[in-house]
Amino acid sequence: MNGELALTDSELDEQNIRQFLTFIMDEEEYGVDILAVQEIRGWEEITAIPNAPIYVKGAINLRGTIVPIIDLRLRFGLPSIKYCPTTVVIVVKVELKQGVKIMGLVVDGVSDVYSISESQASDVPDIHNTDNSEFVRGLVNVGEKMVVLLHLERVLNLVKESEVVA
């Protein structure tokens, strides 16, 4: 699948290339830095958190650690869908101002791993200047498809929104 972009390790080093895990949501493909990804899990029973923003589905027990689960569709204001067997939770580790946090992201399904150099990524066009544009790190074309690279630190910085809710 990633034939167009297959590169050897030495080429990776030379061109400041990063690997991105991509996933599908509402027929769009998004990418997150693979170094931030801890593991990929299926959807499971979850414990709701009181008065949480709508996109915070609750918390799960990840081998003894309490990990909040964020529905990325709802986070982006996309229509929600019923969770099904292909629904996955991508567990990521991000460094926020309040410290390093481990969180789970609910997405429709994982897609692929691409190697992308920084220079390939284009800036976000002005027309995308919606509320979500701050979450976008760049856009990149992979063959026919366009992948939206995400700014995880911003996507998962929930403080501002929670203040509104509280």
Place this chain on the structure above:
Amino acid sequence: MSIDLSQFFEVFFEESFEGLDVMESELLNLQPGDLDSETVNTIFRAAHSIKGGSGTFGFTSVSDFTHVLETLLDQIREGQRDLTAEHVNLFLQAVDCLREMLTSLQAGTEPDLTNSNTLKKEFELILNGEVSAPVEQPVTIESDSSLDTYEVSFEPQHHLFKTGNEPLYLIQELAGLGELEVNAHVDGIPDINDLSSDDCYISWVFFLTTDKGEAAIKEVFEWVEDDAEIKITLCGGLFSDDMETASNDEPAKVAVDESIEPENTPVERKSVAAKSNAETTSIRVSIDKVDSLINMVGELVITQAMLTQLGEGEITENKVVALQEGLAQLAHNTRDLQESVMRIRMLPISFVFSRFPRLVRDTSQKLGKQVELKLLGEQTELDKTVMEKISDPMVHLVRNSLDHGLETPEERMEAGKDPVGTVTLNAFHQGGNIVIEIMDDGNGLNTKKIKQKAVQNNLIQPDDELSDDEINELIFMPGFSTADEVSDISGRGVGMDVVRRNIQALNGSIEVTSAQGIGSTFTIRLPLTLAILDGQLVTIGEHTYIIPLISIVESLQIELDKVNCVGGGVDVLRLRDEYIPILRLHRIFNHSGAIEELNKGLLVIVESDNQKVGLLVDDLLAQQQVVIKSLEANYQKVEGVSGATILGDGRVSLIVDITGLIKLAGLKKAGSQELNLGHVDTEVNS
């Protein structure tokens, strides 16, 4: 063999700090003129251990300094010198200085020696103006480069074996120095009938060719020089030396292996610095606690073996009963084990109390007040983490009592009181809490002044009617301080509000009672541990929450005729003489699918900060101990929730924070009827 000494540093620091604490408290017990030899001995031993350890682990600045301290202590201990008040003060300063030196060494930095050098000079002045001489470094014995042959005669006395020395090993050691020729003389062996198996009858003459010099040979025989005739002669016969005369000189030091290079130590120290933080990370546990833990594990293993055996083969009906019994046993073992493990973290509060004698002594001297400190309940145990965090608030409260609470001796006499004031620290267990009281018999809180100040700072209105207790409560408000001028002792910009906040951060509470002219008492309540909680599992709809058992007063079914609806749509239950606001937990938490009808659910009456509220839940499940996990670590603070836990089936369950919940519901302190529920819905039936 290379052994990394740095692995012992942390233990060394820990025991040295403990040693310093012991020195300090014992010094404070010392009465010049009336010397208790055991007290002096204890102080001496502590200093001695610090010196020995610091020397061994390469902290020469500390061992040098401790040396003068030890010498003076030794002279006092041996009765060669009388102890004066000046000595005690100097020793106390030395304790502080050592503490600073060790703290910086622990952090991996070289200590500042200005202070220690000044103090050292003062010690030396007392020690007859002795010239400063660094602690003797182990002397490396110069080795003769030339090869010489020595004739060594070794004629042990009969009792040699009884000293534990073994001639064979001495000979082997001698052989290690060079080329050795051994001639044994057995003429001394008596007739078999007179022979005692305990005695040594053989003597030896050795010829040793070595480049290590005579001193090295003497050293081999150092331990037996009093128990044997030893003659060492350089062959060629130019000079002979008799060990008898040599022994009058300073005995040779143990030869230093070339492998000690002083330059090495700082490097090792750095590696430790990277590891160690300011907060101690290890804990010393008494052996009984470990033993009981091992016993528990033993029992657990037995139960496990039993269950394994039962699980083998077909499960018959008989086996089911046995299995159930086994599981009950397992539950019992697990609970015991958990308790034992928790006990490991528990330390007596004397660890905190012990710093106060010094603090009270220094502070009262500075203030010109006479104070007696009483410590009660020092053996009361609490969690190490709680202990570390309660120390600072307590220091603040004690300083406050000394500064603002107690009067000067003159004022006290005028008031007809004993000129010596008393500050009492008391600790005891009450339920699952530890209670710490800080009492003084001073003047009590000045309610008039507090009210005036509160009005000035716009905390209350001039015409507010407040009881004395309510006025006293005001001192915990942010931005309140009664000291007219900020004093060095207590008013460092840190107010009682910070004290209260720190205590509340530990899930504790603080309150004050006071009587004009008689004194004040601050009472701190803290949970024994931060890690485990006795919880009541409750359900609201499909959600399971945990209510801390300690805050539950009772649980009951509501009789609708006892419920009144007051302004703002809040239901209030009349229970005996009290009116208790009813909070529908699911509304506050914004969950749907829970029971709305008051008489169909259950009401859990909880109490926090002297306020009772009833929480409406669907049902009560089991009570169990839960391990508290942080929800904030990966998420953020959630109002009304103090943490999370993992239930037996692996699911996450949240722990209700009663204080936060009451705040969230907008209920003010009882008395004010300003009720403002977040999601009030006038329709009672859903």
Place this chain on the structure above:
Amino acid sequence: MKKILAVDDSASMRQMVGFTLKKAGFDVTEAKDGSEALEIAKGQSFDAVISDVNMPIMDGITLIRELRALPNYKFTPMLMLTTESGLEKKSEGKAAGATGWIVKPFNPDQLLAVIKKVIR
């Protein structure tokens, strides 16, 4: 495996001595003062005893005297850990029955070198 009883009230010294000797292949039992050591020593036998001098409850010299009086410890090597200032302690220790001494401060290699003088 040769058994050594190591006695010191300082935990760090005890750990250092214990660790060094264990690494050199000895079976080490630790005690934190003379009286604890004496109790342990009565219950089993040791090939050597290494003891600090200044300790609470029972000091090292008393310990050595008491041990030497026991039939089991008549010939057992017993070493004192002493400081450079304790010269008179050495003779006091010898009189009580000590085999020899190790001068503090010492490093693990020195300790092993000295141990070799009494047991191998």
